Amino acid sequence: MLGTLRKIVQEVNAAKDLKAALGIIVLRVREAMGSQVCSVYLLDPESDRFVLMATEGLNKKAIGKVSMAHNEGLVGLVGSREEPLNLEHASEHPRYRYFAETGEERYASFLGAPIIHHRRVMGVLVIQQKERRQFDEGEEAFLVTMSAQLAGVIAHAEATGSIRGFGRQGKGIQETRFLGIAGAPGAAVGSAVVVLPPADLDVVPDKHIEDIPAELALFEAALEAVRADMRALSQKLSSQMRKEELALFDVYLMMLDDSALGGEVAAVIRTGQWAQGALRQVVSNHIARFEMMDDDYLRERASDIKDIGRRLLGNLQKAHKQALTYPERTILVSEELTPAMLGEVPEGRLAGMVSVLGSSNSHVAILARAMGIPTVMGAVDLPYSKVDGIELIVDGTRGEIITNPGKVLREQYLQLAEQERQLSAGLDVLRELPCETTDGHRIPLWVNTGLLADVVRAQERGAEGVGLYRTEVPFMIKERFPSEKEQMAIYREQLQAFHPLPVTMRTLDIGGDKSLPYFPIKEENPFLGWRGIRVTLDHPEIFLLQIRAMLKASVGLNNLRILLPMISGTRELEESLHLIHRAIGEVRDEGMDVQVPPVGVMIEVPAAVYLTRELARQVDFISVGSNDLTQYLLAVDRNNPRVADLYDYLHPAVLEALQRIVKEAHEEGRPVSICGEMAGDPAAAMLLLAMGFDSLSMNATNLPRVKWLLRQISMQTAKDLLARVMTIDSPEVTHATVQLTLRNLGLDKLTNPSAAV
Known part of the structure; x- marks a missing residue:
């Protein structure tokens, strides 16, 4: 059966449209199962009814006319229960409904399986036979397997039709949405230019x-x-x-x-x-x-x-280059974007990018963030080859692509993009102003950096320090471990660029989704494996050399802060502190006058949340890594498009953990900062402000938006919102509550693209 299944899927994949795909399905499944009837009913989202869309064995004139609600007929029962139904004599079932136009009174046995794609019931696949008999387990398993395999194929065919502007019945439609992974923040409206591989x-x-x-x-x-x-x-x-x-x-x-x-x-x-x-x-x-x-x-x-x-x-092959015309607002689309493709677009014309493959860790995503180009990666359900020349909206903040946007949505996103442009144009004024609420509460806004290019962007946007310098980035662009002298030069450049403002340098954090080509870490489950402080404690020679380089780089500047990643217990912290003090002694023995820098721990492992008080007693500050903490608390790989929608830093469990961390750290007299995407979301920043975080650290691109919003509200407004949010048990309701508050204050459209659309 496996070979049959594969052949059917391949044939369906090659179909020119949804109608052809469904015709192949009912013909081939009927043949494979030796049944008299095979039919496909698809759920129409407008009427919320299961409509007969293809059949072999029933009257074809009934196609498009016969339909059932969720509470009608056997098809409605399969769709609403989301499980197969196997009946020896269908007409004896209380939910059986007779449709004269189908001619199905001649068929006794019934086997139906739901067609489900990414949790969404798309329809029902049915086979029927004249004689009364129970379909055996093997037949039922085959139909269930077939419906599961075909779900993605049907979704793809449906999406292709949507991109062309047509629904299942050939009616005109607009605004089809495809989800991917947020690659680089921002919104763009433009014309898709599909770049196909030059040679196969x-x-x-x-x-x-x-x-x-x-x-x-x-x-x-x-x-x-x-x-x-x-x-x-x-x-x-x-x-x-x-x-x-x-x-x-x-x-x-x-x-x-x-x-x-x-x-x-x-x-x-x-x-x-x-x-x-x-x-x-x-x-x-x-x-x-x-x-x-x-x-x-x-x-x-x-x-x-x-x-x-x-x-x-x-x-x-002396192949002729693909003749591409790049419009004024080009949205570059490819199965797999490369840095070279990006460079071929004329300067000033690249508005956004979409890649079917790849993650937020790919070179293109790194470059897109560096250049401020809204980008969506991992858009696996987008039939990319069909979008050339059509208008797209790329929402790089939410990881969403919208094809054939309607006039209203298009205008809203254009307005959002223009507001972003105006905000950027007004940065000179905002840069010099403090991040201070209307009732006088000051909160420093810091930046996350990795590349030297981040320094200029951070300074242009008025950063008050570095909350997270990712030291692994210089390691990743080399072909070997950088020497102590090389590291010292890199760190000195960062410390000097921001002096006298603080620069928080995280010790080498590899493993998980970050690795070095010359130091590969191969594991079954890298996110729960050998990463962060676990690697460097196992290799003290790497850790000591890095700390020594940091200390030497800070001589005469004294704005260094050292941050330890992936701490899950006091033993790891004590070992790290011992090595840091050893490095201080070694550098002083060389005759260098180094001060003992503040040392902090990252709270990003759930275990550390419950040890905040114990950890705070041994360090100078606490820093929360919101990305990993959210990922670990919710058990969601944020780079996986299948579960990316479950990753939500406004989840009640995340908010409870953050509130606990701040409370316990402050009770021990330690300041608490937070870095990651949450800190860079203006709406979430309101809640973080109310929780009592002492500083927020974010991507430089997001800093002006956060500053703009926090300067429009009072601390009391933020605290009132937090009090309401902490009583809510659903992240969806939390999002709605936050957005409603912002809307009532007239502050929603600039802070969150979803509010504008």
């Missing part, structure tokens, strides 16, 4: 050649052409990016080197394989290895290999 390596055949030197020369010419393209793109983007970000193109050039991919392909050519076949062989092997890796960062490198392979093949 998968279809390249093997071919034996005699003239090996000529083939090697051909491949060398292709290598040089792609190298020239990479250098040209890097040069083109040099005015928009800093050197750390441009280093991503150096990765491409290194892969093309004779000692890397280029050399491997040449070696295969020397065995007598033509250049295209050798390229396919080497690239396929690399992709397979990278895609099997558990580490997210390394898995993302497979996309870099694919891009290089396609470009080389394009040169080898």
Whole structure:
């Protein structure tokens, strides 16, 4: 049956539209199960009724006419109960309903299975037979498996129709929404430009050649052409990016080197394989290895290999470049966006980006955030090849794409984008003003940094310090562990840039969704594995060297704060503090006058929430990592589009944990800061302010919005809202309550895209 199932799914996938797909389903399933009837009923969202959309065995004139509500008929029963129904004699069931136009009175037995896609009941798949009999377990299992497999195919076909502006009945529709992963915040309205791969390596055949030197020369010419393209793109983007970000193109050039991919392909050519076949062989092997890796960062490198392979093949085939026209507001769309694709859009025309594959950890997402381009990653349900030329809304804050937006929605998002632009234009005024509520409560707004480019953006937006400097970023762009001297230079640059403001440097936090190419961590469950402080305590030589570099970098500046990640108990903290004091002693022994910097712990593991008081007694400050704390409390991988909608930092459990942390830390006389997406959400920042957080640290892009809102409200308003929210047991109701409060204050449209739409 598995082979039959696979063939049906492949055939349905190739169907030109939903009608054709449903026709194939009912024909092939009836054949596979040897039944007299197979029908598909789809749930119409407008009427909320199950409509007969395709059948083999019933009267085809009934298609589109026969329908049932959730409380009508056997189909309605299957759909409402969301489980299969297997009847020997259907007409004897109390829920049976007869439709003369279908001619189904001749059929006795009934087997129906719900079609469910991402929790949404899409319809019901039914088979019927004349003779009275109970379908056996194998038949029932096959139909359930088939309906589960077809759910995604039907959703894709339906989405394709929606993108073309047509519903199931051919009626005009608008505003179809697709969910992905938030890649870079902000909203954009523009025209989709779909970038397809320039060449398909998968279809390249093997071919034996005699003239090996000529083939090697051909491949060398292709290598040089792609190298020239990479250098040209890097040069083109040099005015928009800093050197750390441009280093991503150096990765491409290194892969093309004779000692890397280029050399491997040449070696295969020397065995007598033509250049295209050798390229396919080497690239396929690399992709397979990278895609099997558990580490997210390394898995993302497979996309870099694919891009290089396609470009080389394009040169080898002398393929004509895809002729693309980039409109004024271009939304770049691809199955797998690459940094090189981004660089090919004329300057000033790139409004947003959408990638079907990839996560918030991919190179494109990193660059998009650095350049302030709204981006959605992981849009797996979007039939991307169908959207070329149509108008899209990209909501990078919510991780949402909207196709064929209606006039009202379009205007609202354009207004939101314009408000964002006006806010950015008015930063000079806002930058010099303190973040102070209308009744005089001051709260410092800090930034999260990693790349040197973040410094300029932070200063332009009036940051009052660094709440989180991710030291792993300089480690990730190198091919080995940076030396103490190299680290000291990087840290000194950060400390000097913000002096005399505080700079909180988190010790190396790798593992989970962050890894180093030269120090891979392969685990079944990396988020619950060897990461953060666990790695560096197991490698004290790495930890001590990093602390020494930080201390030396701070000499004469004294604005360093050290932050320890992933602390889950007092033992880890005590070991860390011991190593820090040892490093201080070693640096002083070298004759350097270093002060003991404030040391803090990150509360991001649920266990640490319950140990806040004990941890606070041993450190100088507490910092909450809202992203990981939310992820761990809710057991949700925020990079997984299947469960991303469950990730919600306004969940009652998260709010309760945060309130507890602040209360216990303050009772021990320790200040508490919070970093992550929650701190950068203006609406959530109101609640954090009311809870008593002493500072908020966020992406520099979000800082002006948070400052703008907090300057419009009083501390009492924030406390009243928090008091209401803490009595609510549903995150959905919490969101609605917060937005209603902001709407009543006239502050909703700028703070949250969902309020405007």
